[in-house]
Amino acid sequence: MKQFRIRKDDKVQVTVGKDKGKIGKVLKILKKKDAVLVEKVNVAKRHTKPNPYAKQQGGILDKEMPLHISNVKVVCDACNEAxxxxxxxxxxxxxxxxxxxxxxxxx
Ligand SMILES: [Zn+2]
Structure with missing residues (x-):
């Protein structure tokens, strides 16, 4: 069985890409994709249309996109290092x- 060393609410640092070096909290683990959602990291802007039926206003929403777990490292609370x-x-x-x-x- 695959083991996930990262858990929800862990602090992680991104090791690659445009958000390299950023640190955020793990919001969600996507086990099937080997990916995690990290707060305020890898954010995509989503333009949404107003939906009067759902009483939603249109606008731009920030949405975190998944990062592969090999692209993040857990930040240790004790020594504060990835x-x-x-x-x-x-x-x-x-x-x-x-x-x-x-x-x-x-x-
Ligand atoms: Zn440590």
Missing amino acids: TRIGYRHTEDGKKVRFCKKCNATMD
């Missing part, structure tokens, strides 16, 4: 994530 995530077991047998840079437990 890092690689490892897994380890605690003494009571729980599996937790940890930062490979500073060794801090992340869960």
Whole structure:
């Protein structure tokens, strides 16, 4: 089974593309696409028409587009750096994530 090292609400940094270096919060994990939606990152402007039936006003909406998970890195809360995530077991047998840079437990 595939393992997702990134979770919702993680802080991630983009490593490629026009938003390279940007940091945002993970809004959603798209498991089937191996992708994540990151707040305010990879934003596309969407022009919407007014829809009187749905009482929607027309205008420009910002919409986050998915980023492939290989293009983002988790930012560690402890050392505040984009890092690689490892897994380890605690003494009571729980599996937790940890930062490979500073060794801090992340869960
Ligand atoms: Zn760290």
